[in-house]
Amino acid sequence: MSAWPARLAPGVAVALVPGAAAAAGRPWGHFAEAPWGYWLIAAVVLAGFLAFTFWALRRRHEERPVPTAGYHALGALVLALAVFTLVLYLVVAEEISATPATEDAWDWRPGETLADPGGSGLSGEPYRGYRVYLAQGCTYCHTLYVRPQDIAGGWTPGARAADVSEAGDFKHFPFTLLGTQRNGPDLTIVGRRIADLRYHVDHLKAPRRFKPRSVMPSYDYLPERDLGDLAAFLVSLGNPPERLRAGALGAARPRAEESPLVAMGRRLYKGEGCVSCHTTDGSPSAGPTFKGLFGSEETLADGGKVTVDVAYLRESITHPEAKVVKGFQPIMPPFDRLSDEQLEALVAFLESLGAASEEAQGRR
Numbered sequence: 001m002s003a004w005p006a007r008l009a010p011g012v013a014v015a016l017v018p019g020a021a022a023a024a025g026r027p028w029g030h031f032a033e034a035p036w037g038y039w040l041i042a043a044v045v046l047a048g049f050l051a052f053t054f055w056a057l058r059r060r061h062e063e064r065p066v067p068t069a070g071y072h073a074l075g076a077l078v079l080a081l082a083v084f085t086l087v088l089y090l091v092v093a094e095e096i097s098a099t100p101a102t103e104d105a106w107d108w109r110p111g112e113t114l115a116d117p118g119g120s121g122l123s124g125e126p127y128r129g130y131r132v133y134l135a136q137g138c139t140y141c142h143t144l145y146v147r148p149q150d151i152a153g154g155w156t157p158g159a160r161a162a163d164v165s166e167a168g169d170f171k172h173f174p175f176t177l178l179g180t181q182r183n184g185p186d187l188t189i190v191g192r193r194i195a196d197l198r199y200h201v202d203h204l205k206a207p208r209r210f211k212p213r214s215v216m217p218s219y220d221y222l223p224e225r226d227l228g229d230l231a232a233f234l235v236s237l238g239n240p241p242e243r244l245r246a247g248a249l250g251a252a253r254p255r256a257e258e259s260p261l262v263a264m265g266r267r268l269y270k271g272e273g274c275v276s277c278h279t280t281d282g283s284p285s286a287g288p289t290f291k292g293l294f295g296s297e298e299t300l301a302d303g304g305k306v307t308v309d310v311a312y313l314r315e316s317i318t319h320p321e322a323k324v325v326k327g328f329q330p331i332m333p334p335f336d337r338l339s340d341e342q343l344e345a346l347v348a349f350l351e352s353l354g355a356a357s358e359e360a361q362g363r364r
């Protein structure tokens with residue numbers, strides 16, 4: 001079913017029978033679900049056009065001029081078609097407004113603020129950030145729309161099958177920002193991957209500090225308020241609003257007995273942008289998760305095996321190209337300008353996520 005009529009028909013079907021597709025649990029129905037009303041109208045319109053064509057062709061060879069009645073008939077047909085098309089739009093619009101919001105639908109009100117779950121003390125207004133996002137044209141490079149093929153294709157880093165967009169996800173957006181361009185990654189769940197206002201503000205100001213070859217423009221000309229709001233909007237993406245409001249993300253891990261070195265490593269993990277490619281909770285991203293990494297056995301792209309120890313970690317950070325992990329692209333920039341102390345802190349932080357972690361086996 002790849003021919004274009006087959007792809008268009010479901011939309012028409014949904015339009016003619018309000019609730020049909022929603023009842024089936026998906027926004028668009030199948031070609032075969034098109035009701036008889038659709039086929040009837042399509043047949044009438046098609047038959048009308050064919051009849052007029054044959055009639056006009058036959059008249060051409062006769063002496064008499066074509067009477068205006070023929071053109072009136074054609075006009076009526078075109079008008080009927082136009083009305084039919086308009087109704088399709090209206091019915092679909094009605095259908096969408098009746099679609100219930102999904103559980104994690106974006107839902108932020110004007111004026112509502114979000115405190116940084118990353119604990120930086122920054123805050124911003126997601127709703128206002130949404131407006132800035134729109135005004136700055138982020139949609140020219142980013143989509144907010146996960147298609148099934150984006151999961152396999154890696155266009156939405158860290159996305160799972162459950163993240164594929166549904167109509168109800170967009171329910172509360174004043175208008176949707178699906179976007180058409182994928183010059184940058186899809187941002188639908190970016191807030192779940194990087195729940196950190198500080199990181200987003202820094203990345204917006206200087207994308208190449210984190211991704212040396214990024215083509216994203218620098219937004220350092222924006223006022224701090226706009227940057228903070230944009231960051232809050234980004235963090236709001238992919239996190240159920242209720243959980244964010246309750247601060248559930250930030251307070252997840254007790255950090256009482258963390259050593260100063262590990263704490264420094266944790267700050268570097270965000271400050272140096274490791275967070276943009278590595279998670280600490282086992283969820284997938286552009287690079288391997290850090291959860292349970294230390295002490296595990298790693299399979300490399302060339303088929304070799306290596307035990308993750310301090311030496312391996314240091315090398316992976318300063319010369320990532322030396323040993324590339326199987327199943328990942330060699331896109332990590334070398335962090336060869338870190339001081340010895342910073343490197344030590346990062347390694348200590350990684351170590352703290354590995355050895356102590358009982359669920360080390362369950363990663364990836």
Ligand code: HEC
Nearest residue numbers: 136137138141183184185190207211214215216217234276
């Ligand atoms: C010219 C295209 C372009 C525009 C415009 C653009 N971006 Fe990007 N963006 C990219 C590319 C490419 C990447 C991937 C490399 C990177 O992370 O810098 C990216 C990455 C990102 C990321 C992911 C960061 C990460 O570490 O995973 C966020 C968030 C982001 N952009 C937000 C924005 C926002 C907000 C705007 C508008 C203010 C915007 N972008 C405008 C191209 C663009």
Ligand code: HEC
Nearest residue numbers: 272273274277286287288298316320323324325328329332
């Ligand atoms: C642009 C994305 C990106 C950034 C930023 C990044 N990494 Fe990576 N990293 C990767 C990828 C992809 C891999 C797997 C491929 C490879 O081994 O090079 C990786 C591999 C690693 C490994 C080896 C993991 C394993 O499973 O063996 C370590 C350790 C690591 N990175 C640490 C860091 C640290 C620390 C930072 C921040 C200072 C960082 N990375 C920043 C993408 C990134």
